[in-house]
Every structure is written in structure tokens, then in C-alpha cells.
Amino acid sequence: MFIDRAKITVTAGNGGNGMSSMRREKYIPKGGPNGGDGGRGANVVLIGDANLNTLIDFRYKRLFKADSGGKGQTCNMHGRGAEDLLIKVPPGTIIKDEATGQVLGDITEVGQTIVVAKGGRGGRGNARFVNSVHRAPTFAELGEPGEERTLLLELKLLADVGLLGYPSVGKSSILSMVSAAKPEIAAYHFTTLSPVLGVVSIAEGQNFVLADIPGLIEGAHEGVGLGHDFLRHVERTKVLIHVLDVSGMEGRDPIDDFHKINNELKLYNERLFKRPQIIAANKMDLPEAQENYDRVAEYMTGLGHEIYPISAATGDGLTALMQRASKLLADYVEEPEELEEAKVYEAKPEDAFSIKRDDDGAFVVEGAGIEKLVAMTRFGDEEGVQRFQAIWRRLGIDAELRERGIKEGDTVRIRDMEFEFRP
Template identity: 50%
Template sequence: MFVDKAKIHLKAGKGGDGAVAFRKEIYVPAGGPSGGDGGKGGDIIFEVDEGMRTLMDFRYKKSYTASHGEDGKKKNMYGKDAEDLVLKVPPGTIIREEKSGKIIADLIKAGDRKIVARGGKGGKGNVHFKTSTRQAPRFAIAGEFGDELSIILELKMIADVGLIGFPNVGKSTILSIVTSANPKIADYHFTTLTPNLGVVKTKYGDSFVLADIPGLIEGAHEGTGLGHEFLRHVERTKLLIHVIDVAALEGRSPLEDFTKINDELKLYSPKLADKPQIIAANKTDIPESLEKFEVLKEKIIEMGMEIFAVSAATNNGLEELFTYVSKKLKEVEENYHEEDIEVEEKLYKYQNEEKNQFTVGKENDIFIIEGKFIERLIHSTNLDNMDSLSYFQKVLKKRGIIDELKALGIKDGDIVKIDDVEFEYYD
């Protein structure tokens, strides 16, 4: 099944906690602190796999969590860093941050990779908190939380040539004839609901990837008829074959069809309208089509484009069309560069803003402090040790939390709650 869009949730690994330990060697009667640091949490990395053509792997599994870093150990031994979680995606995958819709990564070619969620740093062991007045610190710092976010994966297929046109003009039939692809074909609108890919091989040994883009309609640039879902697959093609029903079996004018589709391309992205086009006037096996073809041909030539009379029903003209397409593609590729692929928004560096944020509030008579960093701090604090409590209060004051508590009217003896820990406040 072809899947070109998926929403998933990522949670990078938490850093390992720092250790509280002391030297106890037989010849060191007054050994100092020796707690090692925790290891780094695992990153979540996306990497292009050329063998993939769909986001199917993300259809059913919606949540991905990287491993946590190992806790620090005694004798100043660091905990191991966690292994990164590498997720494979097809070429042409765009990764968006769900809340803002901004692009985090645009993965185009083999070898492209991007760290989307960074693992938390390991916590510091008690060896770091020894001072001239604090010789035996009985506290360490917990590891940081990793990034956590929801993202949208979008696949923009990377094909050399795209077949475009109104629904039911014969694009799928042409694809099935000139490639080994087997698209669904029937005589009704929107038979093709997802893009299909195939490889065209000419009699001269040339080959290229051809994509059948689902039929466009008026208003596609605004999303009508799943327009946005279809149009994004056209963006990375190098050349377009515009298939037109020259027999006008749907009661439309071939020339109007040509104009309307190009209007939709221009309204969605001016760069799409500038892509080289070759016109395939299909259904010329129908007698009534010949007069309409001549009218259309005259207008197309005036525009400086090439037009071919073809019949998907009888295979007439297809060999000539694709021989020319192959030749034209080589000309286009001479001036085509991967960096020319447009990224419609500036790449966005995701930052977990919640890491260092906190809120201070009051519920009934209890003062409540919330935030990831403050939860990490309270779980690092040894509430039975004065050195640890002193460090805890120092951090609260430095971050401005004490000032906010005072602004809310806190007094000595009032209850403060952080996560599941409650304690009495004393200035």
C-alpha cells in the first residue's frame, strides 16, 4: 500500500543519573566522592533508504522511544551512552513539527540524515559537587529528559518525469503500457488515488522514472479534490507530460483543460508552472478527435511546446513520445541540480522549549511548581542532607522561582509541591 503521509510521536532517551559514591579503598581512610556521570540518552535520527518508496512502516506504529543513558557508577565510572534510534524513510521525505507546521528536515538523497529528537545529557555524579566546605556531597544530578515531540512525515516522490492532467484522460493506461507498473484503471473519475511509479526503458537503452500523478481539478491549489496531496508530488519532477483528452469525451474543451491545469500549477507554486512540459494529446484513435487535435496543436506550437498525438488504447504514438521525452530529459538534467529543489520554508531547528520552562501556581493552600527541569532537580535532591538541600535552594533562587513564590505570598511553613514531592518552605 502506498502511504505518503504519517503522524508519529518521538521521545528521545533520558540521560542517565549521576551516581553518589565514595572511595572506600583500604589504604584511603578518608576517601572523597567518586560518583561518575550518567550516559547520554539516545537520539532519534531519520535516514534516507533508497529502497523505500512509501511511509507504510509508519502507518501502524505511531510512537518511537529511544533508549535511556546508563546511570553513573562508583570509582568515577561513567554510564554508557545509549544507542541512537535510526528510522529509515524514502527519498523525498519532509519532516514537519506538528505544532508549528515548520520543516525540521528535508531528506532528498541517499545518505541524508537528520537528528530530529536529541537525547538528554547525562547527570553529574557527586564528584562534581565537592568544595572546600562540602567535602562529602551526598547528592548527584539526574539525567536530562530527551526531546519529545509529534511530527508529520510527508513524502514528495522523486521521479524524473510526471504525468499530469484531468482525471480519466488516460495517464494510468499510458503508465501501464510504457512501464511494468500495474495501476488501477477504470472508466471513472479518480481511479488513481495515490501516485504510481514505473521505469521507462526506451529502445535506445535509456531509462527514467515516470510518476502517474492523480488527476487534478479546478481548485486543486486550495486543496480541492485532495489537491495539496497530489500537487506536492509534482514538485520534484524534472519534466512534465501533460496528458489531454483531445476527443473531449467528458464534454470539456482540450485547450481549456490545458489552461486550467497550468493555472492550478501556477497558483500552487510558480516554479511548477515553469517546469518543461510536453503535451500528449490522447484518444486520437477516436475519429471526432482529429479536428480538435489540429486546433490544440496550433495553440501549443504557438506557446513553443511540443505536442504528440497518441492513443493509449492502440499504443499509437507512444514510442515517438517517450523517445522525445528521454532526449528532452537529458537536456533538462544538464542544468538541473539537487539544490534547485525548493524547500518552501526555512528549515526549522526544533528546540524542546519545555526543558527549561516552569510555572508557579497556587491551588488551595498548596504552592505548585511544574516544569521538566524542576522535576529533574527535585528527584536529584536528597531531602535528608543539608548540602543537597542547600544546592536545591540555590538553584531555585538562581532560576527566579523563589521570587515568584514570594510574589504569590508564600510564608515560612507553607507547603510546596513539585511532581509527587511535598515539603515545607522556609526562607
């Protein structure tokens, strides 16, 4: 089954907790703190795999959670860092963040990797908090939580040449004749419901990937007839072979078909419309095609398009067509990427925070620094709480809450933690 879209949720590993311990050895009084740091949590990494050509694996598994880092140990020994979680995807996969719509990356090569969720850093052990004033701290940090994201995966096939045309014009028959691919072939429309790839070998060391794109119809650019699902796979092709049923068996005019399909390309993506395009006049083994060919050939030549008479049923003309496609592919010059409108991201200091009132009257404090501090503080440790309160005041949160009119007993909420305000 060919699946070209998927939604998955990935969670990176949490950092390991820091250790709180004191050095206790005979003849060494007041050994001091020796708790080590926790290990870093595992990242979630997507990697291109040559053995995959569909996203079907994500139909059955949609949740991925990486391992957490190891806990810090005594004697200043750090916890073990967790190994990254590798998720294999087929080349041609675009990764988007569902929450923001931001494109996180595009995997176009085998072995290419993209980190989609970063693991949390390990919490610091109590040995890291020794200073000239506080010589024997007992508190240690918890590990930082790993990132969690919901990702949208979208596969666009990586083919060199694409076969375009209305349903039942013979695209699948052409692919089966020039490659080892075995697409379904039948005498009804939309026999092919998903793109099929085949490798065309012209000579030793000279081959290219040919894609049979399911038949397009009028209105495809608006999604009619699964148009968006089909057109998406044409975007990465470099050369287009436009297959026409010159016989007119379906009661349609091949010239009219040509313009309708090209209009769909233009409306969907202007760059597709400008790709090198050669015309394959198919079904030349039929008498009706021979009668129509001269008219169609004269018209296409007048538009500046090369036209090749072929018969997918007998194989006539296919060799010349594939050789020409290979030559156009060799001469193809990569189009410059269209620059998207620049997005300006304002860098906010980690100490920045904001305060708002929730519907239940609670004061909600938000900010990367304070949220991380809450997640990594051991609130069951008195020294840890004192450190939290000191940082809370240093950041100016206490003063800001007072200006907002907070009263004793009011609720303050940070992430999943709730506090009762006390002066």
C-alpha cells in the first residue's frame, strides 16, 4: 500500500537527574559534595533510508519516545547519555511541525538526518553548586524535560521523469514496457491510484527513474479527483512526458486534453508548467490515431514541443522517446529556488517572562527560563526551594505579581505546577 502522508508524535528523552551525595571516606573529614550530573536525554532524529518508498510504517506506529539520560552518581560520576532515537523515512519526505506549520526539514538523500526533537540536558549534581559561601549544598537539579512535537510527514517522490496525462491514455502501459515495474493495467479510468516508479536503462551506467503519475483531470489543482495527491508527486521531476491518446477513443480531443492538463499544472505550480515537456502521441497502432496524428503533430510543433508517435501496446517508438527524455535530463539545469518571504524571529532572553490571568483567577507565569527552572527543581528539598525562591525574586516575578494585585492565598500556575502565594 502506498501511503504518502502521516502524522506522528515524537518525544525526546529527559535529562537524567543530578545526584546529591557527600564524600564519606575514612580519614577524610568533611569530604564535601560529590554528586555527579545526569546524562543528556536522547534526541529524536529522522534519517533517509533507501529501502523505504512509502510512509506506511507510520500507519501502525505513531508514537515515538526516546530514552532518558542516566542519573548522576557519587564520586562526581556523570550519568550516561542516551543514544539518539533514529526513525527511518523514505527520501523525499518533508517534515512539518503541526502546531506552527513550520517546515523543519526536507530529507532528499539517503543517510541525511534531521533532529526533530532535542533531548533534555542532565540535571547538575550538588557538587556543581559549591561556592565560597555555600560549601556543602545538598540540593541537585532534576533533568530537563525533552521536547515533544507532533509532526506532519509528507512524501513527494524523487523521480527524474514524470508521465502525465488524462486517465487511460496509456501511462502505465508505457512504464511497464520500458522498465521492470508492473503497474496495474486495465480498461477503466483511474486504474492507477498511487504513483509507481520504474528505472529506465538507456545504456550501461545511463539510467533514470520514471514515475507513472495517476491520471489528472480538469480541476485537479483544486483537489478534484485526488488532484493534490497526484500533483504533489510531479513537483520534484525534472522532465515531463505528456501522454496523449491521439486516437480520440474516449471522445475527447487530444489537443484539448493537452491544454487542460497544462492549465492544471500552471494553476497548481507555475514552475511545473515551465519544466521541459515532450509529447508522446500514443495508440498509433489504431487507425483513428493515424488519421489524427498529422493535425496534432503540426499543432504541437507550432507550440515548440517535440512530439513522438508511439504505441505502448506494441512498443513502437518507445526507445526514441526514452532516449530523448534521457538527453533532456542530462541537459537539465536546476531551477533557482523561489525565496520565501523572510520571517523575522525576535530573540527573547531566557529570563523573559509574561503574566496573565486564567479564567479561574489564577496568575499564570510563562517563560522559557522560569518553566525550565520549575521542571528541574526538587521541591521536596528545602535548599532546592530556597534556590528557586532566590531566582524567582531575581527575575522580578515577585515584584511583577505584586504590581498586578496578587493577594496572599492566590494561586500562581507555572506549567503543571501550582503555588499558593505567600508574601
